[in-house]
Amino acid sequence: MAVENLAFLIPVLPALAFVLTFFLGKKLPTGGAIIPIAAIATSFVISLLITLNLLANPEEVVSQSYSWFAMLNIGILVDPLAAVMLTMVTFVSLLIHIYSTGYMSHDKAPSRYFAETALFTASMLGLILSDNILQLFICWELVGVCSYLLIGFWFQKPSAATAAKKAFLTTRIGDVMFLTGIIVLFSDLYKIFNGTIPDGVFILRFDEIFAHISDIAAINANIFGMEVSHITLITLLFFGGAVGKSGQFPLHVWLPDAMEGPTTVSALIHAATMVTAGVYLVARTFPMFIAAPDSLMVVAYVGAFTALFAGTMGIVMNDLKRVLAYSTISQLGYMMLGLGVGAAVGSEAVGIALFHLINHAFFKALLFLCAGSVIHAVGTHDMRQLGGVAKVMPITAITMIIASLALTGMGIPGTSIGTSGFFSKDAIIESAYLFGETTGSWIPYLLSIAAALLTSIYIFRLIFMTFYGKPRTDYGGHESPASMTIPLSILALFALVFGGLTSKTFNTFVSETFVNNFVNMDISSLATLGGYHLAEHAGEEPILILWLPLIMALAGLVITFLIYGLQIVNMDSIVSRNNPIYKLLYNRxxxxxxxxxxxxxxxxxxxxxxxxxxxxxxxxxxxxxxxxxxxxxxxxxxxFQTGAVQNYATAVITGVSLLIILVKVVMEVL
CATH class of the missing domain: 1.20.5 (Single alpha-helices involved in coiled-coils or other helix-helix interfaces)
Structure with a gap:
């Protein structure tokens, strides 16, 4: 049997693991963790094999559709975009589940934890595999439900219960917008088909949607006195859903509070699942966005602003996990910026954004798991109480420093030497420069450069406060067990070398997502329809533009070393409630x-x-x-109730007489 025929098992196996772990986990060692680990490992192998086959023949995508009811369908689609996402999600989720066997070993409800994480993974995989927008939305909602359960896993804590409700309700705002976009899209397609859908045509499948982009673009709506194309309206509604799920301004407020769940849940949400769903949605529907006037401009501006805005808060947080939470929001902003610059670079934007998404999954999962290792060992996540942790946790310290170097994008421009983040984040910033040259809008580029400096400051501040110097409290501490340090080492290896090994093939592979046997889109024509002018001189950026992201990363390292390493600045005068800027940032x-x-x-x-x-x-x-x-x-x-029979008889006779007269009159008239 060809491995492509097993694609449906990728989400089905973790879903089955959820059922088995939920009912049988309490009777098994480590809460039945072996069941979801085995299921997700199998899903990873299937995903990897399909991806390798697709690398050899990127135009031969896996597409299987079955009629659901009327004009709708259930189906799976594995093209280059879906393949890299499936491989990343299963791989990172597998490592997090293995790590969790040690991290959750003392928890009172490990079986519930592993059941919920298995369902979470299955929902995300189902979302990625969907070949139609309605099925994607159903899995999108399942991801939201699972995040609610996992953020509030320790529901006995009022703060955890509140954070879970906040995440659920905030993302619902975006979800309503997403659903509204689907309704408008369905209505437009129904009109385009004149209400008669041919047999075998599934109206919400992506190939059908993309085939009618020009027809949808021809429909306009009058909103507040302005003529707005329906394609712009639909894509902005879709982007509203992505803003909620992927923590973009202003619906990012739920994401820092999501730290109330176990650290492994934070790693799962922030690296492999949920928050990447919004980026995936925009990437999946990219042909619609590039054909929609102004939509990609909105994506670019929101993404760039979010990257900087979150970074300003990350530099003042004292909680290990909250620093990483704001880091996630900032990096998601970079991913959205990477998609938004498609207004200048076309479908290459999908490859650039997805490359950063994959690299980010490795180093952000590593950062969160390292933070979990520290918390597990010393019992606190307040950086002000730490210091000198590297002496008692050398493996955790080394792997977290590697992740930090990847996050800041350390590497040598013009060479193949660099961490994974260097190859993806720098590509986004350089594309933002092209975006500025092509559109005349330089704000996204300037914001992305400023965010690069803040990224370096907040992550190296975390490193120096946590691992450098002398212990500030008697926290004790010890290195984590092998079940935790081995996944850290594997992720550290990927954070170091994955970008350099795959940068040349990855972007080309993913950028071909919309040229295959499922869809064959002319992105240049769609860009013309959207009013975008694609750059013709990519790769010719000035040398300063190539080196500026590294200069910013090194500047952040020097600043934090001087402040937190050499302590040449007295931070008491800055970190004060009397400082209005610090107070504003600290209060978010x-x-x-x-x-x-x-x-x-x-x-x-x-x-x-x-x-x-x-x-x-x-x-x-x-x-x-x-x-x-x-x-x-x-x-x-x-x-009238007198009790006298004579009165009742009179009333009856009178009523009957009037009725006879009425009937006679009606008969005469007719």
């Missing part, structure tokens, strides 16, 4: 007060409460009115 621009206390409580909660009281009073008045009318009518009719 008062987002929690604005969104939670003002928007949620004052506007939504109290608004609905006021409306509810008004409706309740209205119903009370209606009920009272009906009651009064009924009582009055009853009181009036009671007067």
């Amino acid at each position: 621009y008062y987002q929690n007060a604005i969104f939670t206390n003002f928007v949620s409580v004052k506007i939504i909660y109290e608004g609905f409460a006021f409306a509810g009281r008004a409706v309740d009073r209205g119903f009370d008045w209606i009920v009272k009115w009906f009651s009064d009318v009924t009582l009055e009518a009853g009181e009036s009719l009671r007067q």
